[in-house]
Structure formats: structure tokens, C-alpha cells
Amino acid sequence: MAIVLPLATTDRLLSSAVLVGLKDGFPIFVSTLHQIGQNTEFQIGIPPHHGSISAIQEYPIDEIQAIPVDMIKADPIHDLAFFIGRTKDIQAPFPRINIDFNDISVGDELLVIGYPYSTIGSFLETVSITNVSAKGRRIFMKAIKIDELIISHQTLQGSSGSAVVKRSDGSLCGIVKGTLAPPNVASIGDIPLASDTNVTYVTFSSIINETLKTF
């Protein structure tokens, strides 16, 4: 199962991040790029349950451990950001990454693992069971085809970067990108008021595997 931990700047949580591999013993995490903004210092929060989703999670949490991480790659086309830890302290399994888009069918059961509302301070990790609503292929400038899963899932603040895992085999199938929302809706801050649909877009995981090969 994927280990998912909250990504933070020096003073607030940004999103969820998935442990996807190691580079020379240092952990590599992936999250989405769109929420990074003008931040240059990043950390991965380590809640008391260490991202073990089956463990009982206690709250409220008075203090939390964190490891500093550096952004090592940005992929704006796929809306992904990769980070490497500065410490080898994290000893956790990382998931098999699904690289076969044909292995996933509409209707398949998926698990979405992440930290909804992490941006307002929640360290509660949750799993939601969902299904593949559609398989998509976003065309970028008629040159790049980006495989995406559309899932029936309500994405909340902080859910960006959540792991999407195929329930039947535990493989990582993608990273939650965001929720469809009608354009030009009113917002409070950066929260669109009419975006709570159940149409969530997921960047398919094969690009993660391709990117890891470049490190």
C-alpha cells in the first residue's frame, strides 16, 4: 500500500505527497505542482501513525515531526512535483507503480489515500473507496497525450497529491490532480464555491515511473 504523508512549507500544509521510491537511499515523494506557489522550503510531515493508514490516529496533535525535502523536478505538463528527502530516516515500503493504462477499466475499484483539509491543518489521513468513472486522454497542443483517470470522488482542500491505488492489487495508479468545477464561479480566497462535484481528475501513474528513471 502507498505511504502518503502531508507536504508542507515552513509554516503550513500544502497537499498530500506519495512516497514513490528511493534515490541513493533518500526517499522520493511526488505531489501535484499547482499548489506549490512561491515557496522554496519544503517539508514532509510525519504524523504519529507514520502514514500507516490501518493504524489508529490520535488527535488533536500537539506537535509533529517533519523531514526537510528539496524539490528536484517540476513537470508542469502533468502537474507533478518531485521531492527528495534530506534524510534516509524514512524506512517504508513504496508501491508498485502501475504503468499499463490498459490494466485499468472503467468501473474498477480504487482507493484514494490522502489528507483532506490538510491545508487548514488537518493531519487525519483517510481512505475513500471509489471507482473509475472514465478513462481520459488529455491532448496538449496536439502533441502530447496525457492519460488521466476520472474518478467519482469528492476532492477537498489538501487532497491534491493523494495516492490513487487499485484496490485489487495495491498498485499506484495515479495522483489526484483536482476537481472539475464550472468556470468563473465565485471564490472565497482560492476556494471555488461551486467545485464540490464528484468529478475528480487523476494523473495516471506511468509518468511517475518514467520520471523516476531520470533521477
Add this chain to the structure above:
Amino acid sequence: MKTIFESFKYTDFIDSLDPTLKSAVYKLETSGISLEAIGTEISSMPAIGMTTKGVNNWDKTIFQKILSEVAKLICDESTESELAKQLKAEAGISTQIIIAGVSTYVGSKLGFAAALCSPFVVLSIAIILKAGLNVFCNTFKP
């Protein structure tokens, strides 16, 4: 700073992109789309097609900002930057060293992480080299 770039072709920098992006840039360029248009489109991608929550943190003008900073860095010959001195001191300077140095410099100027700037720095340098260093810099107005 310009002298550092004189020995490179713009394709040297495009070739440093990740395989997916590299092939896309070449494909788009072959079809007649300018590198600047490609950079502008790429910089809008994390926010395109949906309202992703938190998307307001993404600056869709990031490419234009980075292009402007890279152009200033390369074309301004009034002072030699610390970065230029560092790069000139490197033995066997490579595109990777230049990209890392320029990304760090531009990132610190604009407040972005260096890695976030990197693909846009590559495209910016490629635009300048493709136009020709002197041609670009003679027409560039900061």
C-alpha cells in the same frame, strides 16, 4: 554572461529536457509553433481544464517572468553577475550546470523553487540561442 552561451546550440538545452517534454517540444516546433508559444502553453497546464483547488497558487505567467529574468541575466553586460563568475570558473561547463545555476538564480529572484523554474529556464535559454544571442539581446528591452 553571453560568452558562456556562445559555444552552445539551442538544441543542446532542449535535449536536456525529460524525454516526454523534449519530444513534444521538437514535435511542436517542427509543426511551426514558436518556443515562446510552447512555453506559454506549458506554463498554463497545471491550471488548465478544470478548477483544481489550490490552483490559484499557480502563476500562469511564470514562463514570461522567467524568460524576462533569463534575458536580463544573459544580455545585461553592464555588470558581470556572481553567477557568471561561478559558471566561468567551472571546468568543462555543461548545459546541466548552466541550467542548475540559472534556475537557482532566477528562482531566488522571483521567489520560486529552482526545480520549478528549470523547464522554463531551458525554454528561455533555447529561445535566446535560437534567435541568436546578439540578435536577441540587441532587440531585448527589459
